[in-house]
């Protein structure tokens with residue numbers, strides 16, 4: 001792609017081909033326009049070094065999205081209230097308060113205690129798929145695992161988990177840069193329904209608290225020192241956020257890795273021969289097809305990036321998908337190499353907002369892929385694989401396969 005073609009690239013109105021295959025566009029951005037001014041005044045950034053620095057610098061770059069979300073969602077909308085109250089789109093003090101509670105419940109010890117349940121959940125799904133002529137690796141496997149794990153994390157009763165995935169898809173879908181009216185309505189409806197459900201769940205948990213060491217909902221209700229430290233709204237919206245954050249992202253990690261190990265038979269053979277390569281394979285999948293392709297920050301003061309002067313209050317689109325293919329950091333970045341080491345990808349972002357669930361997500365990815373390959377080393381994708389159709393989140397909505 002030539003320089004003049006990429007210089008008019010607009011993330012709010014991307015070319016049709018971008019959705020299916022953004023990587024040639026990322027390569028052109030990195031080569032010709034790593035700091036690209038957008039028609040709405042925002043700036044699109046793609047270099048690894050720029051993103052890495054911005055994620056760590058909370059003095060000059062803010063996560064507060066009120067100014068961006070007000071025109072997008074409308075200040076009185078459920079989506080606006082939700083996204084501007086969740087920790088990910090806040091700076092201190094709210095971010096610090098919520099994050100402290102979440103990390104105190106997601107300790108390595110708490111996560112290792114989840115491992116037997118995770119193994120059992122994965123095996124149950126593998127049993128259900130056994131003997132079927134054709135399966136959908138997303139609906140039957142990749143999407144079902146995080147629902148189970150995140151549901152357990154907040155101890156949502158099994159029979160109540162049905163709507164969680166659709167709510168999550170609708171609420172996170174509203175973050176797409178090219179949101180349409182239908183997406184906006186679905187997102188608002190999902191927040192409203194989710195809140196009604198959680199008000200009831202929280203009331204039940206207050207009446208009968210769980211173990212705060214393992215039940216994140218009880219921990220969020222009680223705070224870190226047994227005193228409630230979140231308001232009711234903060235509590236409900238951050239429950240929604242944690243339920244959503246661990247859903248689509250992790251199911252995309254599992255689905256993307258299964259697709260990659262179909263398309264790269266050499267990598268699958270290596271992994272079958274050397275199962276200990278699984279951790280590196282998961283890291284490479286996170287880099288190569290990052291479930292989150294974009295993040296955002298706003299400038300707090302005027303800054304200069306790559307020779308471009310950017311005013312205070314400017315919205316920055318941080319292209320994680322491009323940064324993870326930056327050849328100044330990764331040798332042969334377009335090659336899927338399950339031995340790659342070190343692998344300094346930014347799939348979980350970095351700095352004070354680095355993903356709270358990264359240890360859990362990695363564990364889910366390793367267990368899901370290892371146990372799947374143990375049972376089905378010769379699986380083949382068949383028919384039409386359906387892309388999730390998103391820009392911000394990268395994954396498949398259907399992966400038909402024969403085992």
Ligand code: HEM
Pocket residue numbers: 063087088089095099102241242245246247249250253290291292295296346347348349350352353354355356357358360361
């Ligand atoms: C492969 C799976 C996952 C990916 C790729 C991923 C990616 C990310 C990224 C890029 C961020 C930073 C957003 C930003 O500041 O701009 C983030 C934040 C977050 N993630 Fe994840 N995530 C994954 C799984 C999970 C899971 C399983 C959980 C929950 C158990 C989780 C909980 C969170 C939370 C609570 C935050 C907000 C942290 C903060 O703002 O301080 N994530 N994640």
